[in-house]
Amino acid sequence: MNTPPAFVRRAALFAVLTASPLVSSPSYADADFDAMVKKLQGEKPQFAKRQQDLLKERYDLSDKPADGVTMPRGKAVQGGVRVKLPEGATWDKLAAMTPEEIKSQDLWPAGFYPLPHPHHEAGGMIFPKKQIDGVKEQTGRDLTRFDLDFDLPDHMLPEFPAPIYLNTRPDLGDVSQGKLITLGNFYDVFKNVLNPKQLEGLRLLVTPFPQAQFNATHDRKALLAHQGVACFDCHSNGHTNAATHTVGDIRPNEHRHRIGTPTLRGMNITNTFGSQRAMKTVEDFTEFEQRAAYFDGDPEQATRKGVNILERGSQVHFMAEFENILGFPPAPKLTPLGKLDPSKATKQELRGQELFFGKAQCSVCHSGPYFTDGLMHDLQVERFFKEKMINGRKASADGPIKTFPLRGIKDSPPYLHDDRLMTLDDTVEFFNLVLALKLTTEEKADLTAFLRTL
Ligand code: HEC
Numbered sequence: 229m230n231t232p233p234a235f236v237r238r239a240a241l242f243a244v245l246t247a248s249p250l251v252s253s254p255s256y257a258d259a260d261f262d263a264m265v266k267k268l269q270g271e272k273p274q275f276a277k278r279q280q281d282l283l284k285e286r287y288d289l290s291d292k293p294a295d296g297v298t299m300p301r302g303k304a305v306q307g308g309v310r311v312k313l314p315e316g317a318t319w320d321k322l323a324a325m326t327p328e329e330i331k332s333q334d335l336w337p338a339g340f341y342p343l344p345h346p347h348h349e350a351g352g353m354i355f356p357k358k359q360i361d362g363v364k365e366q367t368g369r370d371l372t373r374f375d376l377d378f379d380l381p382d383h384m385l386p387e388f389p390a391p392i393y394l395n396t397r398p399d400l401g402d403v404s405q406g407k408l409i410t411l412g413n414f415y416d417v418f419k420n421v422l423n424p425k426q427l428e429g430l431r432l433l434v435t436p437f438p439q440a441q442f443n444a445t446h447d448r449k450a451l452l453a454h455q456g457v458a459c460f461d462c463h464s465n466g467h468t469n470a471a472t473h474t475v476g477d478i479r480p481n482e483h484r485h486r487i488g489t490p491t492l493r494g495m496n497i498t499n500t501f502g503s504q505r506a507m508k509t510v511e512d513f514t515e516f517e518q519r520a521a522y523f524d525g526d527p528e529q530a531t532r533k534g535v536n537i538l539e540r541g542s543q544v545h546f547m548a549e550f551e552n553i554l555g556f557p558p559a560p561k562l563t564p565l566g567k568l569d570p571s572k573a574t575k576q577e578l579r580g581q582e583l584f585f586g587k588a589q590c591s592v593c594h595s596g597p598y599f600t601d602g603l604m605h606d607l608q609v610e611r612f613f614k615e616k617m618i619n620g621r622k623a624s625a626d627g628p629i630k631t632f633p634l635r636g637i638k639d640s641p642p643y644l645h646d647d648r649l650m651t652l653d654d655t656v657e658f659f660n661l662v663l664a665l666k667l668t669t670e671e672k673a674d675l676t677a678f679l680r681t682l
């Protein structure tokens with residue numbers, strides 16, 4: 229007798245199963261999912277506490293705004309050095325020591341080590357609460373993970389919703405209307421300032437697509453089957469909300485960097501994309517995000533969870549066109565050459581500028597009117613410490629990282645590729661040691677004042 233081929237039999241069995249009332253009762257897979265949710269929810273407080281304890285050991289996270297400076301829509305810029313000193317050390321004492329001495333005496337400040345992901349072993353995308361609330365309110369989509377919450381307090385994060393500046397319409401200033409731009413409102417807000425092609429690009433940037441932690445399979449970290457994540461869930465309003473994940477490029481997991489979302493402002497002057505990936509066009513990076521970064525660099529997982537392959541000519545280019553017109557915020561004290569206008573700047577800011585281009589040597593890498601050389605540099609921070617495990621992250625050499633532009637820098641805390649530094653004052657203290665600059669206390673304050681004008 230002829231038996232049907234195996235695939236036909238499987239298809240028939242599948243048809244019977246899906247038609248039968250049996251499938252509405254929990255399958256083994258459902259039981260597994262529920263058990264996983266319960267287990268990870270049970271472990272959640274312990275990992276959250278581990279991360280909060282680490283943050284407390286590394287930083288002063290209190291809400292202490294700097295005087296006389298805000299982000300464009302009024303959010304306070306946090307001031308002061310927030311990285312804590314090891315016992316008995318002072319910043320001047322550390323600056324007088326060699327990297328070898330700091331390393332052998334274990335004096336590298338805890339906050340200058342690589343910062344682990346909120347739960348490094350679990351990894352994956354994780355969003356600040358305001359983003360979760362905003363998206364839920366407008367679109368009903370819930371970006372909550374059942375196993376994990378974002379770790380840094382809101383006052384340390386960029387303005388939310390962030391203003392949006394378009395290179396094509398500088399006359400309008402902020403075009404966001406003070407709204408978080410989502411699929412729910414992008415058309416209303418932008419129909420009169422974008423052409424249809426750019427509008428379609430923006431639509432794709434606010435449309436959710438499946439991703440490793442947010443998808444419709446049981447291998448996900450959302451309670452309900454999920455549509456996925458939109459580009460602007462992290463690069464919210466074309467800027468950043470400090471959403472984070474672990475980089476897809478590195479293995480094993482303990483070596484993977486936490487990566488804080490970079491702003492998309494200034495994509496037009498960027499020529500190396502990603503902190504280490506060094507892609508050469510915004511089109512390449514846009515395509516790569518959804519194909520690879522969304523799935524932790526694992527094509528097999530991407531296939532299983534529903535990768536959305538963007539079409540290069542009609543979709544990627546449209547998205548890139550919109551990304552490329554996202555401008556830096558206005559810097560009213562800077563001339564077209566990217567130098568302070570002496571009639572507008574304070575004496576302190578002018579002293580800071582002189583340091584930036586002189587003794588502090590910042591301009592060796594942060595050059596030109598956007599304060600970047602468009603290259604990557606190895607700061608060799610590992611000279612200062614012995615390798616060690618920090619909450620699942622192996623602190624070791626980071627390798628070369630791209631020189632992020634410093635235009636608009638006060639508006640995109642926290643700093644460095646892994647968000648390890650909370651304030652600009654911290655970055656000055658960091659570079660003072662890394663570059664052996666021996667700046668005085670006054671010089672450090674001057675330099676910070678200059679950075680806030682950019
Ligand atoms: C988890 C939140 C998240 C989502 C969602 C996300 N990104 Fe990113 N994006 C990042 C992070 C983090 C980086 C830095 C990557 C690195 O350092 O390698 C980045 C880098 C980029 C860059 C390069 C920026 C630079 O300065 O080098 C571009 C362009 C970009 N993303 C576009 C997109 C697009 C387009 C999408 C949607 C398809 C998207 N991103 C979705 C977090 C996100």
Ligand code: HEC
Pocket residue numbers: 503584588589590591592593594604605606607629630631632633634637640642643644645646652655656659660663675679
């Ligand atoms: C040798 C090149 C080099 C020099 C010199 C240099 N930087 Fe940087 N800068 C970098 C690199 C590379 C990064 C990114 C490092 C990372 O993310 O780990 C960076 C990052 C930064 C950031 C954070 C940017 C962001 O978006 O998070 C600030 C602020 C900064 N530098 C300020 C300065 C100041 C101030 C000086 C001078 C005291 C300086 N830099 C000197 C290469 C340099």
